[in-house]
Amino acid sequence: MKKFLQENYVGGNTFGVVINYSDITVKEEEIELLLGYPPYHTPDPFKELIREAIEESKRIIEIKAGYKIADVASKQEDLTGLTIAEKYFDLQKIVTGVLKKSDSIAVFSLTIGDALEAKSKELLKKGDLVAGYIYDAVASITAEACADTLHEHIKAKMLRKNQKVTNRYSPGYCNWNVIEQHILFSLLPKNFCGITLTDSALMSPIKSISGIIGIGENVKYLEYSCNECNIKDCTYRTINYLKKKTN
Amino acid sequence: METQELIEKIGLCVARGKVNIASPFPKDMLGQEGTDELTRRALEIECPPDKILLACNDGMQVIGSKFGRGEAFVPELLMSAKAMNAVMAHLKPFFKAGTVKTKGKFLLGTVMGDLHDIGKNLVSMVVEGNGWEVIDLGVDCKTQKFIDKIKENPGCIVGLSALLTTTMANMAKTVEEIKAQFPETKVIVGGAPLSIGAAIKMGADGYSPNPQGAVEYLNNCLIAS
Numbered sequence: 286m287k288k289f290l291q292e293n294y295v296g297g298n299t300f301g302v303v304i305n306y307s308d309i310t311v312k313e314e315e316i317e318l319l320l321g322y323p324p325y326h327t328p329d330p331f332k333e334l335i336r337e338a339i340e341e342s343k344r345i346i347e348i349k350a351g352y353k354i355a356d357v358a359s360k361q362e363d364l365t366g367l368t369i370a371e372k373y374f375d376l377q378k379i380v381t382g383v384l385k386k387s388d389s390i391a392v393f394s395l396t397i398g399d400a401l402e403a404k405s406k407e408l409l410k411k412g413d414l415v416a417g418y419i420y421d422a423v424a425s426i427t428a429e430a431c432a433d434t435l436h437e438h439i440k441a442k443m444l445r446k447n448q449k450v451t452n453r454y455s456p457g458y459c460n461w462n463v464i465e466q467h468i469l470f471s472l473l474p475k476n477f478c479g480i481t482l483t484d485s486a487l488m489s490p491i492k493s494i495s496g497i498i499g500i501g502e503n504v505k506y507l508e509y510s511c512n513e514c515n516i517k518d519c520t521y522r523t524i525n526y527l528k529k530k531t532n
Numbered sequence: 533m534e535t536q537e538l539i540e541k542i543g544l545c546v547a548r549g550k551v552n553i554a555s556p557f558p559k560d561m562l563g564q565e566g567t568d569e570l571t572r573r574a575l576e577i578e579c580p581p582d583k584i585l586l587a588c589n590d591g592m593q594v595i596g597s598k599f600g601r602g603e604a605f606v607p608e609l610l611m612s613a614k615a616m617n618a619v620m621a622h623l624k625p626f627f628k629a630g631t632v633k634t635k636g637k638f639l640l641g642t643v644m645g646d647l648h649d650i651g652k653n654l655v656s657m658v659v660e661g662n663g664w665e666v667i668d669l670g671v672d673c674k675t676q677k678f679i680d681k682i683k684e685n686p687g688c689i690v691g692l693s694a695l696l697t698t699t700m701a702n703m704a705k706t707v708e709e710i711k712a713q714f715p716e717t718k719v720i721v722g723g724a725p726l727s728i729g730a731a732i733k734m735g736a737d738g739y740s741p742n743p744q745g746a747v748e749y750l751n752n753c754l755i756a757s
C-alpha cells in the first residue's frame with residue numbers, strides 16, 4: 286500500500302473511506318473477460334470503446350465506501366455461522382471456516398453511484414448496443430476495483446496494529462445466502478454510502494458491493510479460495526486466475 | 533448492383549454487423565456501405581421486402597452459429613442486431629401495411645423486486661434483430677403485469693429475467709401463475725443465478741445463458757407450432 290486513504294469517522298466504530306479514481310486499478314483484460322472475450326482477444330474498435338468508457342468513468346463515477354469494525358463471537362461447535370455485532374450470520378462452511386479465528390470483523394459497503402449505468406442505458410436506447418454493454422461492464426469492474434482498494438486499505442490499517450486480514454466475502458457468494466444482506470445492512474448506518482436495500486435484498490445503485498473481512502492475529506489470507514467454492518463457471522474464478530497470471 | 537447481388541450483400545452485412553458507411557466495425561469493411569445504405573438502395577429499385585428479410589434472417593443465422601461455435605461473442609451478436617435494426621427501420625412501412633410480418637411476439641421483463649436490466653435489454657435487442665416483435669415490460673414487473681399483457685397479446689411467448697437468487701424465487705412464482713392461467717403459453721427464463729436445473733424446477737419451458745439461446749428457443753417454437 287503506497288499511501289493511506291483518508292477516513293471520516295461517523296460514530297459507532299464506523300468509518301467512511303475516501304477513494305479517488307487514482308486509488309483504484311481498473312484492468313482492461315478483466316473488462317474483456319466480463320464481455321465474454323478470451324483474454325486479449327477483443328477486436329478493434331471495441332478495445333477503443335473500452336478505453337473511452339474507462340475515460341468517461343473517471344469523470345462521472347462517484348465512489349462512496351466505508352466499513353464498521355464489529356465484535357465477533359464464535360462457538361467452537363458451530364461450523365456454519367458466526368455472531369457479528371450480536372447478530373447471527375448463517376455464513377455456511379467456507380466463509381465460517383476462514384473467519385472463525387477473527388478477533389473482529391470489518392463489515393463494508395461501497396458504490397460507484399449510478400451515473401455510469403445511466404450512461405449505459407442512454408447508449409442502449411440510442412441503439413449503440415455494444416457501447417451500452419461495454420459501459421455496463423466497465424461499471425462492474427470499476428466497482429470490483431474499488432472493493433480491492435478498500436480491502437487493501439483495511440489491510441494496511443490493521444497491519445499497523447499487528448493484525449492481519451482475511452479474504453473478503455459477500456452475501457450471495459460461497460453458499461452464503463444473499464437474503465442475509467438484510468442483517469449486514471442492519472449493522473451499518475441507514476443509507477450508509479448512499480446505498481439502499483430493497484426487500485428482495487438488491488442494492489441500489491446496482492453497481493454496489495457489500496461484504497465482510499475477518500481481522501485478527503491468527504487469521505489467514507487464502508490464495509486459492511475459489512477452489513473451495515462449488516460454482517465452477519463464475520466470472521470471478523476466471524478473473525482471479527487472470528490476476529494471478531498477470532501479477 | 534443487380535437486385536440479387538444487393539440482397540445478398542445486405543445479408544452479408546447483417547452477418548458481419550456492418551451498419552453503415554461510417555461504422556468502424558468490422559475493421560476489414562471500413563468505408564464500405566452497410567445495411568442502412570444498401571437497404572435504402574434496394575427498396576429504391578423495388579427489391580421485394582420479403583426477400584430482403586429472408587436474406588437478413590440467413591445473416592443472423594450465420595452470426596448465431598458462429599456464436600454457438602465460440603467464434604463470435606455477445607458484442608458481435610449485438611453489432612449484427614444493430615445492422616438488422618437499420619434494415620428494419622427501412623422496412624417499417626411494409627410491416628405496417630402487412631406486406632411482411634414479424635415471426636411473433638416476445639413479451640420480456642425483469643421480475644418483481646429486481647432492477648437489473650442489462651441482460652434483459654441485450655436479449656431484447658438480439659431477439660428483435662432476429663425478426664421478432666419484442667414487448668419490453670421493463671424492470672420490477674409484478675406477475676399481474678405479465679398476466680395482463682399475455683391477455684392482450686394472445687399467442688405470445690414470455691421471457692423472464694432475474695439477477696439474484698431472491699428474485700429468482702419471485703420468478704418461480706410468476707412462472708407458476710402464468711402456467712396456471714395460460715397453460716399453453718411458453719415461458720423461457722434467464723439471468724445470472726439461473727441454471728437449466730433451476731428452470732426445470734420452476735416449470736419453465738426454456739432456459740438459456742445467453743441471447744442466442746433465446747433466439748434458437750423462439751425459432752424452434754415456430755417449428756413446433
Ligand code: B12
Pocket residue numbers: 425426428429455456457458459463486487488489490491492493494495496516518519520521606648650651652654655691692693694695696697698720721722723724725739740741742743745746
Ligand atoms: C459483474 C457482477 C457484479 C457487478 C455488477 C452487478 C450488476 N448487476 O450489474 C457488481 C460487482 C457490482 C456485483 C455486485 C453483486 N453481485 Co454480482 N455478479 C456479477 C457477475 C460476475 C456478472 C453479472 C453481469 O453483469 N453479467 C453481464 C450481463 C450482461 O449478464 P446477465 O445480466 O447475466 O445477462 C445475460 C444472461 O444471463 C442472459 N439473460 C439475462 N436475462 C435473460 C432472460 C432470458 C429470457 C434469457 C433467455 C437469457 C437472459 O443473457 C444476458 C446476456 O448475455 C455475476 C456472475 C456471473 N458470471 O454471471 C455475479 C452475480 C450476479 N453476483 C452475485 C451477487 C451475490 C452479487 C452481490 C449481492 C454481492 C454483494 N453482496 O455485494 C452484489 C449485488 C449488487 C446489487 N445491486 O444488489 C451473484 C447472484 C446470485 C445470488 N447468490 O443471488 C452472481 C450470480 C455471482 C454468483 N454468486 O454466482 N456483481
